Structure formats: C-alpha cells, structure tokens
Amino acid sequence: MTPPARKTGISRRSWLLAGLATSVFRLRAESLSTIFDGDTLRPVTPGFHFLTGKQLDRLRYGHTVVFLSKLTLFEDDHSTVFRQSPPQRFYVSCDLWDDEHFRVTIPGANPEAMNGLTAARAEAWCMDNISISALGMPPDRPFWLRFDLRTADPKEFSSVVGDTGISLTSLIEFFSRRPGPGQPSWGFETRLRLADLHRSPSRGTRNE
Secondary structure, eight states: OOOOOTTTOOOHHHHHHHHHHHHHHHHOOOEEEEEEETEEEEEOOOTTOSOOOOHHHHTTTTTEEEEEEEEEEEETTTTSSEEEEOOEEEEEEEEETTTEEEEEEEOOHHHHHEEEHHHHHHHHHHHHTTEEEEETOOOTOOOOEEEEEEEOOOOHHHHTTTTTTTTTHHHHHHHOOOOOTTTOEEEEEEEEOOGGEEEEOOOSSSOO
C-alpha cells in the first residue's frame, strides 16, 4: 500500500506548488477518465497521443525520449494531497531497422521492455503501466485525480535519478521547472468517487 504523501516528509505546500507549476506549463487539456482495476486507479485519456510532433521526429533521428509520469490524489478541497504514486519512467526509442515501430523500456529493479510496437500500441502500453493505489480511500468521499506527463532530456533527467533511485525532492523540483524547448508537458484532472466507478478484476500493477 502506498502511504499518504503527508507522511513522506514533503510538505503539502511543496506538492501543491508543483501541481500549480505543472498547470502553468500545460500545453493542452484532454478529458480524463479512470479505470478502477482491483485496488488501483488507472488514468485513461481518450484521444490523447504523445508520440507525435517533435518527440516522433527525435525518435526517428535515433534519439531516446524519456517520459516521466506522476499521479496525485487530492482530497476534495483540491489542495490537500491524499496520495502520490511512485513516479514512472518510460524510455522510448525506434526499432533499429524500422522507424515506424518502437521499443519501450521501464527501468527499475525489475525492468520490462516491449519491442516492435506501433506508436499507438507503445502509448497504450505506457498508459497501462501507470496506476495509483486506491487502498484506504473512503468510497463515498470525492477526490481529485491528477495525471501529469512530461518529457525530459536524458542529461536533464540524470539530475532526478541518483544511485539509490529517484529523489522525491528532485522530482518535485523537476515537475516545477518550466520545460525546455521541445519538451512538452501535459496535465489532466478528474473528480471521482470510488462508489461511482465499476470495479474490474485486478490485472496487477507496478505502482501499488
């Protein structure tokens, strides 16, 4: 079970500032819906594509593009953080001999990788691996779910990842900084109650 963010030693004000800063940097807004999958919540963004434009051009020129996601559950006052998911990283690159298909790698203690994916399937696989625990959420209490997604230059991202993994403080600072040229940032929000969501059988998750 992921503990409430208020117990991590990071102040609510810091999380709020990070969320507000990301809102300022948001380049586009899409609808956000939620899948209640076992004991986790998964964001769903119909019509949203992130392997497009400059990111796609960089991939086809042989670069690796790093995507970093963040999920935050706010209480109904829209400022008090109830829970923050562990950050999720995705390294996307083109297949060696085919720039229409992609490789996606999720690093970590148990890394995973998928090869030969179309752009749509690569996006879907990334989204399928983003979730936040719903354990301990009162079913009749409203919450706000916020989903943030950013790209990062691999050199810039090295400041967030240390020898022991991702630094929480550095992560907040990363999401609070204005993206550099050609580094899009997206933000999505929805208000929800667990009692209103259909609960599907669990498929397992990396972010419980």
